[in-house]
Amino acid sequence: MNTEAEKPSQPLIELRGVSKQFGTHQILRDISLTVQQGETLVLIGESGCGKSVTMKLIMGLLNPTQGTVLWNGKSLSERSEHELTQDRLRFGYLFQGAALFDSLSVFENVAFGLRQNSAMSDHYIQLIVHERIQEVGLPVSVCDKKPAELSGGMKKRVGLARALAMTPEIILYDEPTTGLDPIMSDVINSLIQQTRLRMPVTSIVVTHDMTTVRKVADRIVMLYPLSRLDDDEPQIVFEGTADEAFASTDSRVSQFVRGEARERMQELMVG
């Protein structure tokens, strides 16, 4: 575990009173959280509670309806489009469905960021791409394949290789193990751990897989769907370590971490 955060240094990423609304549908309400350098924060919560939206807000892919997102203490809205694009390169993002460009080969996918943002020679790019592909446990021969020819687990790993290609300082994983078999899930979890050991990254993981939580989390934040909350209840229902989460007496938290349906079954009957 990481014990660096003794001194209250400036957080790397901060959300201040962030709300997000799509049309009339509110997803997030007054969310405030911080991410310190070097830690692995895991965002948990059931489907539809706004985890992925939070990630996109952190990344500056969506703008909050209210509140501010800050990187290194500076708000995203104060940055110019150019600055934002440059600063975004410090992030790596593993998308839920990997989001590989399906018109490009695996090689071009992994090389995309390097080609787009640097004047590296083709030879050097090839070295980096092959290294990243091997780091995620794939043979170099997949480089010539198109994403459509890959299995779900391979796509995720190519997505990870692409996210790592630019040696990011911060990596965001959006449901890294969803839709994968248990073995591949463990492979991905191990890759997340290995990445952290290999380079000094800060990670934010969105997941509802408790195995991932146990394996990688330094700190957990749990979001709860707004539709199940009263107007004055905070949307973040838990913040703490994995052990604290499993020991929590809050029924909403214990229900989630143990994966129990409880009163939801009755709701189904009534519905």
Next chain:
Amino acid sequence: MDAIQVTQPRETVIHTVGRLAIEFVLSVGDLALFGLSMTGWLIRRRIRRSVLLENMYEIGVRSIPVVVITGGFIGMVLAVQSYNQFRLMRLETRMGSVINVALVQELGPVLAATMLAGRVGSAMASQLGTMRVTEQIDALRVLGANPIHYLVVPRFLSCVLLIPLLTAIADAIGIIGGWFLGTQVLGISSFHYWQHSIDYATAYDVFNGLFKSMFFGAAIGLIACHRGFNCGAGAEGVGKAATEAFVYSFVVILALDFFLGIFLSALYYVIWPAPVKLVNAGCVDHLLHFMS
């Protein structure tokens, strides 16, 4: 569950008209901003050659068969239709004039653009729509590429530059088709057919058609990309984006054809005032008078 039972006030005709008007203004405004942002990127940064060539191949080269078939049939249909009319007046040797003027000025550009709106426009909208739905557009932004610069600019440029060339192909094939049917099937003398064609179809007519097709290309490129970028969720959203891309660009093509037609006729009148008075200026004068 219980939220569904909320009673909504029934929408009257006035509500509907108002809602449609607001939606129309919003989407036109959004399209204009999209176009402006695209123009900004077009000027600001050069696009990679490989990306442009790939799009040009997809949009230009791959569309040639469709355009050839369209052009050929328009030419032949025009020949069949005009032959019947002209023969009543015993003027069938002159039908080349009508076929070729109509072809290069109107039918070639408009029908080629319509076919391309169907082939290229829907394909672009569904491709960009799928990219949006599967988060590939977000992935571009994460990897430091601007989606408008990377995806829209090359498609727009390919449409603007290549649709006139495709139209020229449609025109050429149409001319051959009309000639083939007129002279080889319907038995008109080839000499007279060409002679009358040359007398009436001027270079300005050809320019007129190709000039308009540039605007049709711009409309197809912009509208299709805009629809793709604003695609709704899932397979349904992608399908809807593709259909909308075709329908909207088709309507815009027809409207542009009308207004550019007036403009170009007026322009002809300004450049060559004398010889055109009887043919074109009369029509334009009437239209301008009608509109004022």
